[in-house]
Amino acid sequence: MTQNSANLRVRRMQKLLREALLDLIEERGFDALTVSEIIERAMVSRTAFYRHYQDKYDLVEQIFEEAMSALLNAVGELGQEHPAEIWVTFFEHIAVYARLYRALLGSKGSPWFVRRMRAALSGLIKERGRHPHGPDTSSYLSHGFSNEFVPDLVSAMFVETITWWLEHERPYTPREIATKVALLASALFKEASTW
Amino acid sequence: MTQNSANLRVRRMQKLLREALLDLIEERGFDALTVSEIIERAMVSRTAFYRHYQDKYDLVEQIFEEAMSALLNAVGELGQEHPAEIWVTFFEHIAVYARLYRALLGSKGSPWFVRRMRAALSGLIKERGRHPHGPDTSSYLSHGFSNEFVPDLVSAMFVETITWWLEHERPYTPREIATKVALLASALFKEASTW
DNA sequence: GAGATTTTGTTCTGAATGGAACAAGGAGAA
DNA sequence: TTCTCCTTGTTCCATTCAGAACAAAATCTC
Numbered sequence: 001m002t003q004n005s006a007n008l009r010v011r012r013m014q015k016l017l018r019e020a021l022l023d024l025i026e027e028r029g030f031d032a033l034t035v036s037e038i039i040e041r042a043m044v045s046r047t048a049f050y051r052h053y054q055d056k057y058d059l060v061e062q063i064f065e066e067a068m069s070a071l072l073n074a075v076g077e078l079g080q081e082h083p084a085e086i087w088v089t090f091f092e093h094i095a096v097y098a099r100l101y102r103a104l105l106g107s108k109g110s111p112w113f114v115r116r117m118r119a120a121l122s123g124l125i126k127e128r129g130r131h132p133h134g135p136d137t138s139s140y141l142s143h144g145f146s147n148e149f150v151p152d153l154v155s156a157m158f159v160e161t162i163t164w165w166l167e168h169e170r171p172y173t174p175r176e177i178a179t180k181v182a183l184l185a186s187a188l189f190k191e192a193s194t195w
Numbered sequence: 196m197t198q199n200s201a202n203l204r205v206r207r208m209q210k211l212l213r214e215a216l217l218d219l220i221e222e223r224g225f226d227a228l229t230v231s232e233i234i235e236r237a238m239v240s241r242t243a244f245y246r247h248y249q250d251k252y253d254l255v256e257q258i259f260e261e262a263m264s265a266l267l268n269a270v271g272e273l274g275q276e277h278p279a280e281i282w283v284t285f286f287e288h289i290a291v292y293a294r295l296y297r298a299l300l301g302s303k304g305s306p307w308f309v310r311r312m313r314a315a316l317s318g319l320i321k322e323r324g325r326h327p328h329g330p331d332t333s334s335y336l337s338h339g340f341s342n343e344f345v346p347d348l349v350s351a352m353f354v355e356t357i358t359w360w361l362e363h364e365r366p367y368t369p370r371e372i373a374t375k376v377a378l379l380a381s382a383l384f385k386e387a388s389t390w
Numbered sequence: 391g392a393g394a395t396t397t398t399g400t401t402c403t404g405a406a407t408g409g410a411a412c413a414a415g416g417a418g419a420a
Numbered sequence: 421t422t423c424t425c426c427t428t429g430t431t432c433c434a435t436t437c438a439g440a441a442c443a444a445a446a447t448c449t450c
Contacts, residue, residue, distance in 0.1 A: 007406085
């Protein structure tokens with residue numbers, strides 16, 4: 001990897017592998033996939049695959065990290081004025097990457113990725129919670145996290161919400177679903193803060 | 196080109212270029228396209244493109260030749276029992292490659308390819324016409340081609356029919372449209388044979 | 391129609407890739 | 421268990437390719 005992802009070959013391979021991966025997940029489910037299958041569909045050599053990825057999990061990991069990076073950028077550009085807007089931005093992000101998340105979280109997805117997604121969300125919630133002007137949940141989260149399990153619980157709730165939303169053809173707008181789930185999350189944090 | 200199209204790189208590039216080409220034709224029309232545009236969309240280097248193709252016409256030519264080759268195989272497997280079946284097979288072929296022909300013959304297509312297609316069809320008709328057990332048209336064609344312009348006229352009619360069929364979402368089955376146009380062609384040849 | 395901009399088509403070199411072969415590790419069947 | 425069969429992950433080398441640069445041709449503007 002000399003000039004990493006500026007390279008046309010690298011970008012092309014990423015694109016081909018991602019498309020092949022999503023196609024195959026939708027067809028046969030993530031867990032059933034083999035590296036051989038993915039590279040055959042993507043028309044990429046085994047040599048090239050292992051030069052860039054450890055295994056199929058690493059492939060997903062890199063795709064996911066790129067998506068999360070885009071999300072964090074979008075959240076960052078939001079400023080810290082309207083904390084509740086974060087979740088709108090978040091669901092807008094989910095909508096943009098709908099195919100990715102639906103494939104990986106849905107019935108053909110993988111428990112592994114569901115956990116991975118929950119972990120990422122927990123991190124986001126905890127970090128935002130510590131922030132002075134964080135989202136709605138900040139007042140509750142800033143109590144010191146005697147019970148770290150509440151953020152984990154909320155993140156699980158978010159993941160379930162995302163999955164439901166995507167599998168039902170997104171019946172609400174990002175703003176609507178964000179508002180709903182943010183209220184539920186607030187209620188949880190409020191309750192927990194009284195402990 | 197050591198082992199030509201067995202090569203993964205070559206096959207991949209063909210696929211990428213074809214998809215990019217069809218996308219771009221549908222978006223902007225064939226005539227407006229540049230090689231630079233096609234290779235950028237296909238994520239293929241200029242070097243690689245010119246290693247395999249002369250220009251954008253050559254790219255289409257190679258795609259078309261491959262399609263024609265598949266058609267001739269299908270026609271060949273048909274045997275010479277039922278001459279009229281040839282045109283059914285022909286329209287079935289058109290249906291399989293519908294996106295290709297629609298892009299190239301339709302409003303976003305190119306006069307150049309329309310002529311190319313007519314030429315290919317004329318060749319097919321004339322060749323079949325000479326055949327002892329050719330299609331319906333054989334009896335008229337075997338008169339000796341004092342008027343070669345009739346096959347050219349019929350091939351133009353076929354191309355128009357194909358274009359209409361594809362641009363109207365194929366309202367008839369291949370068999371239906373083949374039957375109709377074969378009858379029209381027969382009428383033309385019959386008339387011409389009386390000259 | 392003249393000048394500016396884009397596109398073409400070629401060349402070179404370093405770098406990435408494909409193919410093949412391989413041992414090791416599962417997974418499944420007899 | 422033992423025997424296949426498939427997949428994994430690595431290695432090697434020859435081949436192809438990407439990138440850059442370029443002159444010439446074509447196209448676009450004014």
